[in-house]
Amino acid sequence: MAIPLTRVGDGAFNHRPSLDAEAEYDRLRDLARAEAEKRNNCFERSKQAYERGNGAEAKELSNEGKAHAAKMAEYNQQASEYIFRENNATSRVPDDTIDLHGQFVEEAKDILERRIRYAQKHGQTHLHVIVGKGNHSENHVQKLKPRVEEVCRELGLQFATEENTGRIYVNLQGGEAVMPPPPTIPHQQQQQHHGGHASGGRPQQQHHQQQQQQDNEPEDLLSKVVRKIADCCVVM
CATH class of the missing domain: 1.10.287 (Helix Hairpins)
Structure with missing residues (x-):
């Protein structure tokens, strides 16, 4: 059986x-x-x-x-x-991330193995794997995480639990799983953010332009979702 x-x-x-x-x-x-x-x-x-x-x-x-x-x-x-x-529409997750929510354990294993091979073939250096925190599982036990870790060990890849315990960082190059630091904001952008004159513009004019950009953000975001909702991260 x-x-x-x-x-x-x-x-x-x-x-x-x-x-x-x-x-x-x-x-x-x-x-x-x-x-x-x-x-x-x-x-x-x-x-x-x-x-x-x-x-x-x-x-x-x-x-x-x-x-x-x-x-x-x-x-x-x-x-x-x-x-x-x-869960993996490009409007929801970046290219270096795979979300395994809703998968059975063995389904997640097969998907992850294919995704890792695909990523390595295309030169990706790392992968963020969303496994969930087990909040909806029986006794709140994470079932996907141990299986993902097992897959990484079988493939000789090092991994680390991220600050969000429902995510695992996997180094696809075989080295130590050290997550890169978040990108820093250039000094010029920091000055603009605080109303400085780095680009020679007047503060009131910059504020007006920023306000217009913020007003257009919901419309721009909706347009992006409509355009990209059909584009999915297909695992080869």
Whole structure:
């Protein structure tokens, strides 16, 4: 009998999803669980038939159970791909980050291994892996994090838990996992931020320009989301 996948918890989305998105993810996982129950029932009945000496019935039930197992795997695969696209849209995570929310443990393992190989092939030096803090898991135990760490060890990569304990930093070059410091703000930009005259502009004029830019930010952000929402971080 196939071993069922370990469920991570109900915190599948890293953002507030639409009702349609949440319903679709739940629908696929529910269909997979229903097929798993049918599979188990068939295998149990097949065992009983075999013990009664009815080999033909046992074989028929076993084949029926395998068909349900295949459907279960198909629905889980659809759910895994769906939640990955939702959580890893380029409007939500940068190129050096992968979000594994909503994945079963073995699903997360396979996705991460492919993502690491893809990143290394394209010259990326590091990867931030979002695994969650386990707040939605049973007994608040992180299930993804130990599996991610195991994958890194198997691939000979060093890693470190970030300040946000739901994230892991992985060095893809094989060296020590030391996170780079945050970028510093150039002195000229600091002066502009504090109303200085680094670029020769008048403070009131700069403030007016900044205010106009801030007023346009929601509209610009919305435009970016509309343009990029369909672009997803597809793992090759």
